[in-house]
Amino acid sequence: xxxxxxxxxxxxxxxxxxxxxxxxxxxxxxxxxxxxxxxxxxxxxxxxxxxxxxxxxxxxxxxxxxxxxxxxxxxxxxxxxxxxxxxxxxxxxxxxxxxxxxxxxxxxxxxxxxxxxxxxxxxxxxxxxxxxxxxxxxxxxxxxxxxxxxxxxxxxxxxxxxxxxxxxxxxxxxxxx
Numbered sequence: 493x494x495x496x497x498x499x500x501x502x503x504x505x506x507x508x509x510x511x512x513x514x515x516x517x518x519x520x521x522x523x524x525x526x527x528x529x530x531x532x533x534x535x536x537x538x539x540x541x542x543x544x545x546x547x548x549x550x551x552x553x554x555x556x557x558x559x560x561x562x563x564x565x566x567x568x569x570x571x572x573x574x575x576x577x578x579x580x581x582x583x584x585x586x587x588x589x590x591x592x593x594x595x596x597x598x599x600x601x602x603x604x605x606x607x608x609x610x611x612x613x614x615x616x617x618x619x620x621x622x623x624x625x626x627x628x629x630x631x632x633x634x635x636x637x638x639x640x641x642x643x644x645x646x647x648x649x650x651x652x653x654x655x656x657x658x659x660x661x662x663x664x665x666x667x668x669x
Contacts, residue, residue, distance in 0.1 A: 507526075508527075509524040509525055509526055509527075510524070510525060510526075510527055510572070510573060510576075511523075511524060512524070512525050512534065512572050512573070512575065512576050513576060513577055514534070514575060514576070514577075514578060514579075514580055515577075515578070515579040515580065516535070516539060516541070516580045516581075516582065516585075517541075517580070517581060517582060517584055517585035517586070518585070518586070521539060523538045523539070525538065525572040526572070527571075527572065527573060528571070528572075529571070529572040530567065530568055530569070530570060530571060530572065531558070531560070531565075531567040531568075531570035531571070531572065531574075531575045531580070532544060532546055532556045532567040532568045532570075533572070534572055534575065535558070535567060535580070535582060541582050541584050543582055543583035543584050543608045544556050544557075544558055544567055544582050544583060544608060544609075545605055545606075545608055545609065546568065547605070548568070549568050550568070550569075551566040551568055551569040551635075552637070553606070553609075553636070553637045554566065554606065554609040554610070554613060554633075554635045554636030554637060555605060555606055555608070555609045555636075555637075556568045556609065557608075557609035557610075557612040557613050557616075557635070557636060558580055558581060558582050558612060559580070559581040559612060559615065559616055560575065560578050560579070560580050560581075561578050561579055562579075562619070563616070564612065564613055564616035564635075566635070581612075581615075582608075582612075583608035583611060583612060587615065588611055588612075588615060590653055590656040590657055590660060591611050591614050591615055591618075591649075591650075591653040592611060593653075593656070594649045594650070594652035594653035594656060595607060595610070595611060595646075595649040595653075597649070597652060598645050598646075598648040598649035598652055599641075599645045599649075600641065600645045600646045600648070600649030600650075601640075601641065601645075601646075602640035602641050603639075603640050606636060606637060606638045606639075606640075609636050610633060610636050610638065610646055613632060613633050613635065613636050614629075614632070614633070614649070614650045614653055616632070617629065617632030617633070617650070618650075618653060618654055618657055622654065622657065622658065622661075623654050623658065624650070624651075624654060626647060626651075629647050629650045629651065630643075630647065632650075633646065633647075633650070
C-alpha cells in the first residue's frame with residue numbers, strides 16, 4: 493500500500509479543539525484548545541497568566557519555565573495534550589515570596605524579563621537541594637538565560653533564598669532559628 497494513501501486515509505482532526513483539564517497554582521482549570529497549542533499558549537492566552545514569559549519559543553532561554561508535576565519544564569515545548577491532567581505551578585502561584593525577596597535584596601534582576609523563569613528554576617532546585625552549592629545553583633539555572641546581570645547577583649539571590657527557606661522551614665517545624 494502506498495505510504496501517501498495511508499497518511500491521507502488517517503486524517504487527524506487538527507482543526508477541532510480538545511478539552512484540557514489542568515491544576516494551575518492549586519486551582520482546577522478547564523480549557524478548549526487546538527491539538528497543536530502549547531502550554532505557554534494555554535497559560536498566557538487561555539488563562540491570562542502572563543508572568544510566564546514567551547521569548548525564544550524553542551526551549552533555549554527558560555523565560556517560559558514552569559513546574560509541571562514537580563519537574564521544571566519549558567512551557568514552550570509542552571504540547572497542550574501533554575499537559576492534560578497535569579499540576580502546573582507558574583510564577584503567579586504561592587511559595588515564591590522568599591525567593592522574590594532574595595532576588596530583590598541581591599539585585600538578581602535588571603530588565604526583569606528572565607526573572608520569572610529564574611525564580612521558578614530556583615524554586616525547583618531548592619525543592620530538591622535545600623542548601624545547594626554554587627555549582628549546583630549554576631547547574632539548576634543552566635537552562636535559563638539572562639542577558640543583563642552576569643549571573644553573580646542571581647547566584648547570590650539563590651544562596652540567600654536557600655538560607656531564608658531553611659529559616660522558614662525551621663520556624664514552621666517549631667524549631668529555633
